[in-house]
Amino acid sequence: MPKYKKKFTCVVIMLLLLQVIAPSITFAADTSDQLQINLKNPDKPIKKDTTFYVTVKSNQENTTITLPDGVEYKEFTENQNFKYDSVHKKINITSIDTVEIPLQIAEVGEYNLVLKGNKVESAPLKVIVPAEKSLNKSSDIQASNAYLDLEVSASKTVLNADDSSDTSKLIFNMTHLDSESTLKDGKLVIDLSNTKLDIVDGSYPTKSDNIKSTNYDSVTRELTVTFADGISGQFDFPILVKPGTAAVSGETYIVKSTFSGEATSGNDYGEVE
Structure with a gap:
């Protein structure tokens, strides 16, 4: 325990x-009915170099998240629902079920995460790590x-x-x-x-x-x-x-x-x- x-x-x-x-402050974004990206635990503060999870859900089988500079994918085990492209810092999601993705932020700042599909994308999820x-x-x-x-x-x-x-x-x-x-x-x-x-x-x-x-x-x-x-x-x-x-x-x-x-x-x- x-x-x-x-x-x-x-x-x-x-x-x-x-x-x-x-303390760290996070904001959950409003999302569309088709593509949704949120923090798994929106009430928990996010600190530098601390793993947090985002949840994604869509009605499309192929969606992507391109990670901005300063945000990294934290790989724990292989996942059949998504693959990480380390060259392009892109997470390719193949499941229409709810998927949890572990991430880390290395530096203080404000970051936007967007789930993109075919001709549609979610509202940005804003994550802030204060100085x-x-x-x-x-x-x-x-x-x-x-x-x-x-x-x-x-x-x-x-x-x-x-x-x-x-x-x-x-x-x-x-x-x-x-x-x-x-x-x-x-x-x-x-x-x-x-x-x-x-x-x-x-x-x-x-x-x-x-x-x-x-x-x-x-x-x-x-x-x-x-x-x-x-x-x-x-x-x-x-x-x-x-x-x-x-x-x-x-x-x-x-x-x-x-x-x-x-x-x-x-x-x-x-x-x-």
């Missing part, structure tokens, strides 16, 4: 510039892969080190992106080990429909949240942090976090990076 790799993000108190990786971006603030930080997404926001990024009642609310927003499965063994780990911040007692939920358990280790200064199996979609986890007794004015503290889990289905997604 495949495991999703851990995704890492952090909240930085008093930091002015952070690098943030934006890395940066945000000039530390209150909105995001990490994403094809199946898990973690975004952290902070209500305040500057605290008074001499005032233990001065708090910042951190919200960890997690999304399970796999539309074909649900989350199993989901876990959020919030790491305050390299900070002089304390978690405010009673400021976070300990159990709910989505949360199986929470555990704070005072030695490692890690708060571990274990989620209930079978959940999907979007869910939040809030905490309050405050300056600890050893906090020093002018220092910068980084709150690290990871979100991990695996699929309840047996689908093989390959490696997620």
Whole structure:
């Protein structure tokens, strides 16, 4: 059973510039009744060098897709429904049934895929792989892969080190992106080990429909949240942090976090990076 790799993000108190990786965005195209080309999983983001599938269906026995520069056919096994012409970067489809074709995109950009038949062609399927971006603030930080997404926001990024009642609310927003499965063994780990911040007692939920358990280790200064199996979609986890007794004015503290889990289905997604 495949495991999703851990995704890492952090909240930085008093930091002015952070690098943030934006999630991939895909758009499913409108298609004609005769020739159809779509993403197999339109809700899953597409990243560079990550295999994704397009589905094609037509009422004609011979159709083609010419791959634009930057899009490559990812061959896993021989397929009787289509053949790949590597010289012309053309996929020749001989079946009128629905066919799934594995592809990869090597570079950031926008790509159009068109299914062509005899005197007719589909509307273009647009696939966009965005570039890395940066945000000039530390209150909105995001990490994403094809199946898990973690975004952290902070209500305040500057605290008074001499005032233990001065708090910042951190919200960890997690999304399970796999539309074909649900989350199993989901876990959020919030790491305050390299900070002089304390978690405010009673400021976070300990159990709910989505949360199986929470555990704070005072030695490692890690708060571990274990989620209930079978959940999907979007869910939040809030905490309050405050300056600890050893906090020093002018220092910068980084709150690290990871979100991990695996699929309840047996689908093989390959490696997620």
